[in-house]
Amino acid sequence: MKTFCCFLLSFCCSNLLFAQSNFNTGFLPKIVVSKKLSNKNIWVNSLESRTFILDDNNEFSHSLVDISSIISIKTDFEQSFNFGYILRFRDDKTIHRIFQHYNFVSQLTSIKIAHRIAFEQFYQSKRQTTFRTRYRFTLEKPLSGERVDIKEFYLKLGNELLYDFTDLKIRITPYLGYQIYKKDRIEFGLDYRLGEFIKNNTQNDLWFRTTWYISLN
Amino acid sequence: MKKILFFLLLIIVSSLQCQEKLEREYRIKSTEAPNKALDFIDKLNLPKKVKWYIEASNEGKTFEAKTCFENHLFSVEFSEKGILIDVEMKTSFSKIEASVKEKITKTFKDRFDKYRIKKTQFQYRGLQKELTKLFVKYYNNTIEVDVFYEIVVKGKKDKNYELYEFLFDAKGDLVKSLKFAIPNSDNLQF
Numbered sequence: 001m002k003t004f005c006c007f008l009l010s011f012c013c014s015n016l017l018f019a020q021s022n023f024n025t026g027f028l029p030k031i032v033v034s035k036k037l038s039n040k041n042i043w044v045n046s047l048e049s050r051t052f053i054l055d056d057n058n059e060f061s062h063s064l065v066d067i068s069s070i071i072s073i074k075t076d077f078e079q080s081f082n083f084g085y086i087l088r089f090r091d092d093k094t095i096h097r098i099f100q101h102y103n104f105v106s107q108l109t110s111i112k113i114a115h116r117i118a119f120e121q122f123y124q125s126k127r128q129t130t131f132r133t134r135y136r137f138t139l140e141k142p143l144s145g146e147r148v149d150i151k152e153f154y155l156k157l158g159n160e161l162l163y164d165f166t167d168l169k170i171r172i173t174p175y176l177g178y179q180i181y182k183k184d185r186i187e188f189g190l191d192y193r194l195g196e197f198i199k200n201n202t203q204n205d206l207w208f209r210t211t212w213y214i215s216l217n
Numbered sequence: 218m219k220k221i222l223f224f225l226l227l228i229i230v231s232s233l234q235c236q237e238k239l240e241r242e243y244r245i246k247s248t249e250a251p252n253k254a255l256d257f258i259d260k261l262n263l264p265k266k267v268k269w270y271i272e273a274s275n276e277g278k279t280f281e282a283k284t285c286f287e288n289h290l291f292s293v294e295f296s297e298k299g300i301l302i303d304v305e306m307k308t309s310f311s312k313i314e315a316s317v318k319e320k321i322t323k324t325f326k327d328r329f330d331k332y333r334i335k336k337t338q339f340q341y342r343g344l345q346k347e348l349t350k351l352f353v354k355y356y357n358n359t360i361e362v363d364v365f366y367e368i369v370v371k372g373k374k375d376k377n378y379e380l381y382e383f384l385f386d387a388k389g390d391l392v393k394s395l396k397f398a399i400p401n402s403d404n405l406q407f
Contacts, residue, residue, distance in 0.1 A: 032403065032404075032407050034403050034407070039377050040377075042403075044403070044407050046407065070407065072406070072407075076371070076373070076378035077371070077378050077379075077380065077399045078371075080406065082406065082407075101406070103405075103406045105402045105405050105406070107335075107400065109290070109307075112400075112402070112405065114402065114405035114406065116406065138405050140404075140405060144243045144244040145241075145242035145243045145244055145270055146242055147242060147400070148400075149241040149242065149243065150241070152243065156404065156405075177404065183401075185404060187404060211404070213403050213404050213407075215401060215403065
């Protein structure tokens with residue numbers, strides 16, 4: 001736990017130190033509610049908002065709200081295909097996103113690892129449809145024992161690459177999670193995003209993320 | 218008499234049916250382990266660090282000392298009073314004797330349409346003196362212990378995959394099987 005807090009602190013400091021004009025920071029709260037429809041299908045809905053603490057003009061501002069709905073089809077308990085839709089409200093614009101995910105989760109002795117390959121399509125009025133591919137690797141390590149049990153903490157580390165056929169984005173996400181009840185867990189952590197990588201106009205974003213996972217099964 | 222026999226048979230059959238395995242395992246300091254258990258582990262002079270856990274399941278509460286010895290993960294299980302229950306060694310399914318392996322494989326084939334072995338452990342039970350010999354480097358003589366095989370299997374039946382833990386005796390006969398609750402991975406997917 002101490003190691004994780006030190007890591008978060010040093011991570012924040014290092015980012016604030018090298019932060020230049022194209023650095024944004026803020027909050028990313030998210031709630032994810034899942035409901036089992038059958039043995040193989042889960043319906044997942046989420047609500048996420050984005051608020052800048054410090055934007056390009058050094059001002060506090062609200063950025064966007066995402067509402068998503070996903071149907072997850074399990075091929076077995078380690079693999080699944082997700083088909084979803086995200087409705088994004090950003091300023092006065094509305095962006096529609098459709099996506100397809102392939103997930104693979106495997107349990108090692110005490111670590112759980114997950115791979116996610118995704119393909120996304122963005123639709124917006126008066127704009128051309130855009131596409132994006134992404135790959136995410138996530139690792140989950142319980143801080144006590146070999147599995148995450150109720151009232152136990154765990155570490156979750158993720159790394160994601162996003163490519164929209166013009167530029168590359170990288171995300172690094174260290175989280176501290178807590179299994180509240182059998183069906184509820186909460187995660188706190190950072191979501192560091194490095195954008196405009198190829199165009200050499202690097203954009204740094206650091207988000208403080210909180211995600212609450214609720215299972216209604 | 219017939220009724221009693223039928224009742225007994227019903228109990229045996231129902232106990233052999235798959236029960237749901239509920240476990241909670243958490244790390245503890247070595248000082249929280251029973252003294253008897255600590256003494257046993259200390260006397261082994263194990264080269265690597267020993268981590269202590271409590272495992273609470275629907276079968277009760279036990280203490281476990283986990284370590285790595287000779288490239289195998291070992292888990293020594295004790296009762297609440299520190300009495301040695303068994304020693305488990307993580308290994309691969311291929312290490313099981315061919316005839317026994319064949320019998321176990323047949324059990325899986327009969328039970329599932331499709332299966333995959335996720336974890337194999339040799340479970341040793343017997344006298345403390347004999348079990349100690351498992352931790353002696355290059356020990357070549359016979360160790361008089363009872364061997365069991367604990368195997369975690371991902372099995373497909375009626376188009377559904379489930380996770381099971383099987384326990385087989387040295388001959389490959391099924392002793393018990395438990396169904397695992399499949400862990401929720403929503404936070405790794407969404």
